[in-house]
Amino acid sequence: MGNEIKSAYEIDETIYQRFEQKNNMIYRRTWDKSLDIYGKMFETNIQNHINSHKEGYSRLDFALVAAGWTIYEKFPYAFMWERKELVDIGYGINWMKNKYKIKDHSEFTSWIKKAAKFYGASLVGVADVNEKWIYKSGFVRPQLTSEADSKRNIREGKSMDSILETPINLPTGINKVIVMAIEMDEEAISTAPAQPAAAAAAIAYSKMAFVIACLGEFIRNLGYRAIQCGNDTALSIPLAIDAGLGALGRHGLLITPEYGPRVRICKVFTDLPLIVDKPNISFIRKIDNVCKSCNNCAEACETSAIPRDTEPNYNPKSISNNPGVKKYYIHAEKCFKFWIENSSDCGNCIAVCPFSKIKRYLKPQQFWK
């Protein structure tokens, strides 16, 4: 790592280990019987919410959320690691077989970023692969299988725990990562924790799947390799920080200068010889300072999942935190328990963060007007 990257974090190397993806709450709820919410998911309370006639929790709202996930969940090419065969879609295939000759790496990197934005990324940066951020183990989707199909057994609790424990190793030569942020709709997020905010997250996930699928194929059409990822394979936030996209906030989310934490992150690992970006150190320092005195997210969190610590520290709350990095450690169990009660993700901490730059806060019903 270069000096710039080193100063983006404080890491205790005697403690830090690569994260095991099964400890993410989305997966822990499927195997950790010590949790109140063991075996539960968003459907637990949906009918109660709909029957309550509470604003922002109608069948219309839940239909919007669930449909927003469509491309993420059902598109089998979303998270491809490689193209099994060249298929002629009318443009022929012979010209795709050799590596594109890259004359000017800097100019070529700008073209890759242009393509990422053209396909729909709001922000894009490039980093060297730092093995620290690659999951030690996790779930590897079968090729050409949609998210919904590949995780059906896990979600229904029918798979052995071990399916979540496949060692994650990137293929040799994959040493760069293109990290992209997708903006979430400002007005929808302003209604958090009501369902329009969850719909904003859902559609951002589907946009992620679309963007990485197109960018991955673009890279393969140039004769190089692409590994398309959402939240899988590696920790997205430190990769995004390495790629210069922003800083880590008290709420445990990436804060970008442009949209604050009002983004979702996706990434494409590649063997393209790209020029890497540097962490945005001045912005990281700014967020460090603001978060010390601003507690908006901690105050807004209905379940006290965000700590009010005066300083970042090395005190993880549970196995869902990855220890060894100096930061504010959130209570992932408390957060996810609220998600189950809320029948979706929440987003309160995103909505109140001043860096989200929300100009007008809507009541959930105003979202539909």
Ligand code: SF4
């Ligand atoms: S998503 Fe909601 S419950 Fe979770 S930390 Fe943020 S405000 Fe708290």
Ligand code: SF4
């Ligand atoms: S709401 Fe305030 S304390 Fe929380 S992440 Fe944003 S700036 Fe930091």
